[in-house]
Amino acid sequence: MAIPDYLEKIGPFTYRIAKSHHSGMRVDGVVYADERLIEQADRDKALEQVVNVAFLPGIVKASYAMPDIHWGYGFPIGGVAATSLKDGVISPGGVGFDISCGVRLMRTNLTVSEVQPYFNLLMQELARNIPKGVGSRGKIKVGHREMEKLMTEGVEWAVRAGYGWPEDLDFIEERGCLKGANPEKVTPRAFERGKDQPGTLGAGNHFIEIQEVVETYDEKIANVLGLFRKQIVVMVHSGSRGVGHQICTDYLKVMDQAVRKYGFSLPDRQLACAPINSPEGKDYFAAMACAVNYALTNRHCLSHWIRESFEKTFKKSASSLGLHLVYDVSHNIAKIEEHQVNGERVTLCVHRKGATRAFGPGHPDLPEKYREVGQPVIIPGDMGTASYVLVGTERGEKEAFASTCHGAGRVMSRSQAKRQIRGDVLKRELESKGIVIMAGHMALLAEEAPDAYKDVSQVVDVCEGAGLSKKVAKMRPLGVLKG
Amino acid sequence: MKKFKYFNHTADIGLEAYGGETKEVFENAARGLFNLIVEPGEVELKEEVEVRVEAGDIEALLVEWLNELLYLFETKKMVFKDFQIEEISETALKAKAKGEKVKSNHEIKTQIKACTYHLLKVEKKNKTWHAKVIFDV
Numbered sequence: 001m002a003i004p005d006y007l008e009k010i011g012p013f014t015y016r017i018a019k020s021h022h023s024g025m026r027v028d029g030v031v032y033a034d035e036r037l038i039e040q041a042d043r044d045k046a047l048e049q050v051v052n053v054a055f056l057p058g059i060v061k062a063s064y065a066m067p068d069i070h071w072g073y074g075f076p077i078g079g080v081a082a083t084s085l086k087d088g089v090i091s092p093g094g095v096g097f098d099i100s101c102g103v104r105l106m107r108t109n110l111t112v113s114e115v116q117p118y119f120n121l122l123m124q125e126l127a128r129n130i131p132k133g134v135g136s137r138g139k140i141k142v143g144h145r146e147m148e149k150l151m152t153e154g155v156e157w158a159v160r161a162g163y164g165w166p167e168d169l170d171f172i173e174e175r176g177c178l179k180g181a182n183p184e185k186v187t188p189r190a191f192e193r194g195k196d197q198p199g200t201l202g203a204g205n206h207f208i209e210i211q212e213v214v215e216t217y218d219e220k221i222a223n224v225l226g227l228f229r230k231q232i233v234v235m236v237h238s239g240s241r242g243v244g245h246q247i248c249t250d251y252l253k254v255m256d257q258a259v260r261k262y263g264f265s266l267p268d269r270q271l272a273c274a275p276i277n278s279p280e281g282k283d284y285f286a287a288m289a290c291a292v293n294y295a296l297t298n299r300h301c302l303s304h305w306i307r308e309s310f311e312k313t314f315k316k317s318a319s320s321l322g323l324h325l326v327y328d329v330s331h332n333i334a335k336i337e338e339h340q341v342n343g344e345r346v347t348l349c350v351h352r353k354g355a356t357r358a359f360g361p362g363h364p365d366l367p368e369k370y371r372e373v374g375q376p377v378i379i380p381g382d383m384g385t386a387s388y389v390l391v392g393t394e395r396g397e398k399e400a401f402a403s404t405c406h407g408a409g410r411v412m413s414r415s416q417a418k419r420q421i422r423g424d425v426l427k428r429e430l431e432s433k434g435i436v437i438m439a440g441h442m443a444l445l446a447e448e449a450p451d452a453y454k455d456v457s458q459v460v461d462v463c464e465g466a467g468l469s470k471k472v473a474k475m476r477p478l479g480v481l482k483g
Numbered sequence: 484m485k486k487f488k489y490f491n492h493t494a495d496i497g498l499e500a501y502g503g504e505t506k507e508v509f510e511n512a513a514r515g516l517f518n519l520i521v522e523p524g525e526v527e528l529k530e531e532v533e534v535r536v537e538a539g540d541i542e543a544l545l546v547e548w549l550n551e552l553l554y555l556f557e558t559k560k561m562v563f564k565d566f567q568i569e570e571i572s573e574t575a576l577k578a579k580a581k582g583e584k585v586k587s588n589h590e591i592k593t594q595i596k597a598c599t600y601h602l603l604k605v606e607k608k609n610k611t612w613h614a615k616v617i618f619d620v
Contacts, residue, residue: 044493071493073601073617097596097619134520134594192558203594204620242557245596245619249550252600256543269542269600413491414593414620443592483594 003038004047007031013067013466017051024267025054030062030400032466037067040411040454044071046078052267053081057275058088060341060348064400066355067462068409068454072096074270077354077410080403082339083276085347089264090281091273092255092288094351095334097248099288100295101206101239102330103378104172105389106303107225108310109322110232112212112478118313119436122210123479125309127438130208130302132201132483140198140301147191148183150198154293155300163199163304165319170367172328173357176296178335181289186243187250190287193242194294199301201238203440203483205448207380208306209235211387211475218472221373221391225326227473234323235387235475236302237380239332240295247291251284276349285334292333299328326389327376331356331406339401350401358392358404358469377469379460380407383437383480384430384450388460388471395467404469405460408453417452418443430480439482448482484611487515492617496593497602500614505541506568508605508612509548509576513566516549516618517582519593520556526564529583537575542605545614548576549598560585595620 007015015038017029029050033041041047046069053075054063060082069078074093083089115122131138140161142150150157155176159166169175201208213231216222227233240247255272258280264273274280303325307318314321334351341348350357359366359375366375374391381387396402412420423442426449430437439445463469490497498515502508517523536551538544555561563582570577585591596619604615 046493073495073599073619077494097599134591189554189558193554204596246554249597253538253543253547256600257539269603272600410494413493414496415489416491441590441592447593 003035004042007038011466013462017047019054022051024265025051027054027059028062029054031065031069032462032468033067033069034462037454037458037462041069046071046076049076050079052271053079055267056081056083056089056091056271056273057264058083060084064403066403066405067459068354068405068407070409070411072353074268075351075353078405079353080351080355080400082348082350082401085276085336085349088276088349089273090276090284090334090349091271091351092248092251092284093270093272094353095248095288096332096353097245098239098332099244099247099291100330101332102295102299102328103380104236104299104303104328105326105378106234106306106323107227107326108232111230112232115232119479122309122313123436123438123481125313126208126306126481129305129309130201130481131199132203132481133440134203134483137196138198138200141196142198144191147195150297151183151186151290151293152181153177154296158297158300163301168300168325171325172296173330176300178289178292180286181293182286183290185283185287186247186290190243190246190250193246197241197243198294198298199305200241200298201302201483202241203444206238206483207383208302208481209383209477210479211235211477213473214476215474216472218470221472224370224373225376225389225472226324227389233475234306235378235380236299236306238299238302240291241298243294244291247287251287254280254284288334292330295330296328327378329356329378337401340398348401352403354406355403356406357402358390358396359402360392360394360397377404379405379456381456382408382450382453383448383477384433384435386456387475388456389473390460390463390469391472393467393470396469399466399468404463408456408459410452411454412452414447417449418446421446421449421451435477436479438480445482486511495620496618498616498618502612505612506571508614509545509568509571510566512545512549512614512616513552513563513580516552516595517563519595521562521589521591523564525589526562527583528565528581530561531579531581532561534578534580535576539574541573542603544574544576545605545616546598546600546603549616552580553595553597555580562589593620
C-alpha cells in the first residue's frame, strides 16, 4: 500500500497535510507516524478527520495527530487541536463522550515473587471489591448537594470523604481539580446518571490491571518515579461514566445550534463548536470541568478499593505496601494552557481527544518530586502485551503543545474482532501466557483482544523518535479485571 | 425488507436502518440499538414508557430519540424491544417503548455511551427511508 500523495514527509516520523489540500483548512495537518502506522491510518477515515479538525475557527499552528491515530467521530482518536482564547472555539467533539477518561498508575514495594503465592486471592478480592460492568452502580451514593461539591472540588472531596490519601493530590493533573467547574451548567439528567456511579469501573475498554515492570529504559528517571524491575504496579483505566456521556450529549445539542448562530461552516456535524468566550462556550467548559472532576474522583475511589484489596490479601497496611500513586492522566479533555507560538507565550484551549498531556522537565505545573524529569505519561497497551510509562520532553513542548499518544489505538472494528476471535478461546490463550483474566462477558473480552489493536511498542517508539515523549518503563500484564 | 444492519467503524459501531416511512425507520433504528445491548429474545414486554423528543431537524431528531432511549436504559434500568412511533414530524416525535427492567438473566452485551452526529443521515432513496448513525462504544 502506498502513502497518499497529499502527505508530505517532513521528518523521520512526521507527515504534513498542507492547508492547500482543502480550501476549508485554516492550518496544516501534522501526523506523527512511521510508514506502517500511516498506512493503517489511511485505511479508514482518520486522516480525513485530521483535515476536518483544521477547519475549526481560531485553530493555532496545526491539526495534530498522535501515532495511535484512528477513526473517531468528529476528531480522530489521537487528535490534538489548540484554539486561540481570543477568537477560537471550543468543541465537545474534541473531548468526546467519555470526558476525562484516563489512566492512573499505582506502585507497590512488592516484587513478582512476593505476590505470586497470593495472586489468585488478590484477583478474587479485587473482583469482589470493585463495582464494574455496563451501567454498574457503585457503593457510594451521593445526593444532589454532595454531587455539586464532588463536581466542584474533585479529588479533595473524595479525600475528605475518606477515599485515598492527601498526598495523592500532588500526583494528579491539576492536583485533582480542574478549576472553572460550575454544577449549575450541568443538566438534571447528568446528575441523575451520575448519582450512583462514583467509584465504578464501567465496561468496554476500561480495566484494572496488576502488572510487572519488566524493563526500565532510564534508571535515573525510573528511580525518581519509584519504579524498578520485577516490581508489581497497578493500572486503572476509567472515566466520567454516565455524567460525561450526558454532558457531551447535552452540549452537542447546544453547539449544533451555536454553529448556525455564529455562522460557522464545518465538514462534520460532530465538530459542532462555539467561541470559547461565548455563553455557549463558557457553559460547556464549566460543565466539562464538572465531568473532569467526576472522572478524577471516580479513579480515586477505585484506587481506594485497590488499596483495601491489597490490605486484605497481604494483611498489611497499604502504606507499608508502598501503594503510592505514580501519576494520573486524562486523555479526553480540553484545557486552558500556556504555550509558545511563534516566539510568543500565548494562552490556548488545548483539545486532546485520545492524546495525553506531556509537560517537559521544569514545567511549573509538575509536582516538586518530578519537576526535573518531566511529567509521567501512563500508556495502557492491550491486555496481552505491554503498557508503558513515558515522560514529557522539552522538545515535545515545542511540537504538538506538549502532547503524546494515549494507548495502542484500534485497528480492527469491534464486530470484526468478535467475528474473528472467540472470548473463551482468547481467555485460555492469555491464561496460557500466565495472565489471569476476570471479565464479566466473553464477547466484550473478544472486542478488546490484543489483535484488535496496533502494536503499542511501535506507537511509543514513534513518540520517542518524534521527540514527543521519552520511554521510562515497560510493564507486562499479570492480572486483568474488566467490566 | 431488512430492518437494519451494522457497518464497521474502527473504534465504534455504525448502524443503518430502513423503513417505508420515517416512523418505521425510527422504530427500526431503535431496534438496531437495543439489539446491540441485549438479545431481544431475552426481553419480555412487561412495561411501557412514553417518550417525547424534539430537535431542530429530522437527523437531530433521530439522535435525540436514540439518546433518550439510552438515558432510560441507564437511569430506569430498562431494556426495550418493541417501539411504536405514534406521532412524528421533522422536529418532534411521540412514541411508546416496551420492555422490562433489567433482570439478572439479561446478558448486557455492549456498553453504548451515546449516539453521535458523525456521518449522520436520514434520507429517502428509491421510496425507502434510510437512516445512518454511529454509536460511541
